[in-house]
Amino acid sequence: KQAVDGIASYQSGQDESHFREMTIIQQLPAALQHNQLSICYQPKVSLETQSCHAAEALIRWHHPELGFIPPDEFIALAEHSGHIHLITNWMLDRVIAQAAEWASHRPLRLAINLSPFDLTDTSLPRRIEQLLLHYQVPANAIGLEVTEGAVMQDPTRVIAILQQLSDLGIELAIDDFGTGHSSLAYLKQLPVHEVKIDRAFIRDIEHNAKDALIVKAATELAHGLQFKVTAEGLENQAGLRCLQQFGCDTVQGYYFSKPLSADLFIEWLGAFPQQHEKFQVMES
């Protein structure tokens, strides 16, 4: 009897998650059109200048019935259902428009995440170029983040597209560095400016000697290949001390700020230069 109940509840749980998936897939296009989705900006802080001139744009979906749907969930579904280009196009348009608005106040580079599927679309560089022209945004006000897996799918084709994006003057970053299937042979060929070391290595960096060693070695390797290094997911001061010692260039994480709405991000930027205590670990 117990086993039968177990199977029944397992199946109804499966039905529920299947229903949720179908809802998400079916409603995504209309949700984008009706502005149910929004964008948060997470500051990227330079350790050298102790200032902030960049942020990562992260998509948010607050669904009227399902509540907050994490991007990892709906992006994976959009990739499988073929809707990912709708998200990418929406993000490119909104973030480049935002960059145009902010450019008149202060120099900021806004980074957009691309899906591996975007990097098989040979029209992408041209479309981004047109958006930059349309909104009168200089290419260096935009960054694009791609994962290692995106490159490994079809290296020759993807590297050609990345090269075109780089030639436009857009800064490219390898996201989640260290977690994908990467090959050092491809890494050296990539027209990329930055690697972002995945949060998995940063999370316990102050306690875990292996993580610290990996981050130190990855930073040296990346610097040797002329890439800038960003650490993702820094949450505390002890971790910051490690990253400073290893010569990491830029840091992103809850320690400085969670992703913020556009208005709150501008507010945060205004207050940030006064937050010297955040950096005071080296002098202590």
Ligand code: C2E
């Ligand atoms: P990602 O590009 O690696 O983005 C960093 C993620 O780490 C974000 O999660 C951010 O909120 C989170 N994070 C940053 N600092 C900390 C920290 O100190 N602690 C913790 N626990 N988390 C931190 P988020 O916004 O949930 O996004 C998850 C992933 O979804 C992103 O990972 C990216 O792969 C994808 N994503 C988000 N927005 C977009 C988008 O517009 N397009 C595409 N294609 N993917 C997106």
Ligand code: MG
């Ligand atoms: Mg990213």
Ligand code: MG
């Ligand atoms: Mg990442």
Ligand code: MG
């Ligand atoms: Mg990620």
